[in-house]
Amino acid sequence: MAESKTDRSRYPSHPAQVRSARHHAEQVLRDWGVGDSTTDAVLYVAGELASNAVRHARTLQGREFGMTLRLLESIVRVELRDPDPTLPTEVAPGEDLEADGGRGLLIVERLASSWGSAPEVLGKTIWADIPLEIAESGADRATLCADGAS
Template structure:
C-alpha cells in the first residue's frame, strides 16, 4: 500500500500530548468513530483489535503513543501507532500457559501486511487490512472532534 498521504479518501490523525492519560481509550474511541463515519463494517472487529494491540504495546513497552493515524485508500485500511521508543519491535515466543505477549502474533494473523519504520524520535508500527469494494463507505471526510487532519504523509 505504500505510505498514504493526506490526499487519501480518508485520513485521520490523533496526536497525544506528553501526558497520554487515557490514550488507549481515546484511541479506540476514535478508531470506532472513523470506521462508523467511513461506513467500514467488514474490518471493524479486526481493526479494533489491531488498534488495541498497537496502542497497548505503546503504553506497556514504549512510554505511550505519541500519534495514531488511520488511512483508508485503495481498498486498504492502515492503522499506525507512533511511540517515542527507538527500540525495535520483536516477537516474543510464549508458552501456551504464559499470560500476554501475543499481540504481534494477533496482528500478524489479522493484517494483510504490517511493519515498522523509524521516526526522528521513536518508531511507527503499522498494519494494513483489506477492505472490499462494497464496504468502502461514502468517500466523505469525517469531522470527528477528536481528530485533526494533517498534511503530512503517514
C-alpha cells in the same frame, strides 16, 4: 485511483487512553462507512498497538503516542507512533506462550494483510494493513475513499 482519507490523533501516554484511541477509531471508521468486520479488526489492532506504546514501549508519562488511520482503496492502514526507538519483537515459535507480552503481535499478524515497523527521527512507527470490507450502504470503494476525503 481514488483519493484516500486520513485521520490523525494524539493521546497522552496513559493506559486509560488506549480505550480513548479505540473509541475515536471506531467513530472515524463508522463515519467513513467501513464495514463491521474490518472495523472490529482495526479496533483490535489499534488497541493492541496503543497498549504496546503505553506499556511495552516505556512511553514516559507526559509524552504522547499518535495514531493515524488511512482509508485506501482496499485497506485501512493503522499507524501508531511512539517516542521509543525500540522496534517490536514477536514471540518466536516454541517460546513460553504464558510469558508476559509478545502474543498481541501474533494476533496483529493474523488480522493484517501486512504489518511492519519503521524507525523515525524520534521513536518509531508501527503499521498494519487491514483488508477493507464495505458497510451495507452499497457504496463502492472508490466512492468511500473519494467522498469527504480529509
